[in-house]
Amino acid sequence: MSEPQFACINGELIPKEKAFVPLYDHGMLYGDGLFEGIRVYNNRVFKLDEHVARLYFSAKALNIELAIDKTAMIADIVKTAKANGHVNGYIRVTVTRGEGLGLDPKHLKGKANVYISCEQLALYPKEMYENGLIVVTVSTRLPSPDVIDPRVKCTGKYINNIMAKAEANRYGAGEGLMLTREGYVGEATGDNIFLIKNGAITTPPASIGILQGITRDTVIDLARGFGIAVSEPIITQYDVYNADEVFLTGTAAEVIPAVHFDGRDIGDGKPGPITRKLIAAYRDLTQSTGTPVA
Incomplete structure (x- = not known):
């Protein structure tokens, strides 16, 4: 039997089969979000600081307010990789503006959503x-x-x-x-x-x-x-x-x-x-x- 896999949603580790995006997530409705793809090699996350820095630069450019700082984001990424025994592979970090129907961001409820997951990904054979x-x-x-x-x-x-x-x-x-x-x-x-x-x-x-x-x-x-x-x-x-x-x-x-x-x-x-x-x-x-x- 394979080991259970987890996603991290807004800082909380959740079994992957129970991890879902809210119906009115602005990223799902309008593509209103940003992301980073990050690699793990030999039990080390490669260029993690650089990826997280770019994530926050992008968030500032789109005026998306994250509820956590860079240090906490790094900790959540490492936590997710560790929970999944992710020695080598791909980490996806997705941030969306929040939840709410309609384009106007002032009507959104709550803060930005942060989704972190681990997968094996090979673009080319x-x-x-x-x-x-x-x-x-x-x-x-x-x-x-x-x-x-x-x-x-x-x-x-x-x-x-x-x-x-x-x-x-x-x-x-x-x-x-x-x-x-x-x-x-x-x-x-x-x-x-x-x-x-x-x-x-x-x-x-x-x-x-x-x-x-x-x-x-x-x-x-x-x-x-x-x-x-x-x-x-x-x-x-x-x-x-x-x-x-x-x-x-x-x-x-x-x-x-x-x-x-x-x-x-x-x-x-x-x-x-x-x-x-x-x-x-x-x-x-x-x-x-x-x-x-x-």
Whole structure:
């Protein structure tokens, strides 16, 4: 018999089968909330402080008041992972504005709801990490940063990413590349994109409407630690097609090669040496750092 699993709702551990979202939760009704996906490796929560900081930055941007501070949030996340014996896996933290029917937030009852759960999540099969992803450019565009700031990791915005992912699925591709309204390279449906050309790395700037991913920032630091130049210019599809290597990053995806875009091989169509070096370095880092669960 498997061990019982728990979710944490507003600080209280509840058996997962009894954990439900209220009928008029504003996140469920209108996508009025925000979230973080966090990884546990080797009984340590990776980049927990950074994820919680981003959660609170997003909450402030959306004017969502949390009833607990960052220290208590960290404690609840660790508590949930420990209760589930979550040695390796994925933690999802979701915050919604509260409960009430109608758009006007002044009519909501109570405070923000906080839901924390643990799962096993693998975005891509193992062979894609070894052989690389096939990617297609999708027609679904990134929301403009003057509509919603890309640094806010809010739930409602992700319907766009879901539609883009469904489009990539229809083409039989492993991922979809999303462009900005102006036609510049933005990000994949759930990941940031990096290009390697002549030994240097480029990645789109956050200002064009992409999420400034925590894995993205981690990989930039790793690359610079190896003495690899990293810059954030405007990137076009021409740059992607003519790159020597391309890889994607994200908390759930980690670091994964992308070897084929829109019918074109990238380089020799195989994961390249710099990509492999960064994958190895990222895996080493995740196994040796983080906030202990035990």
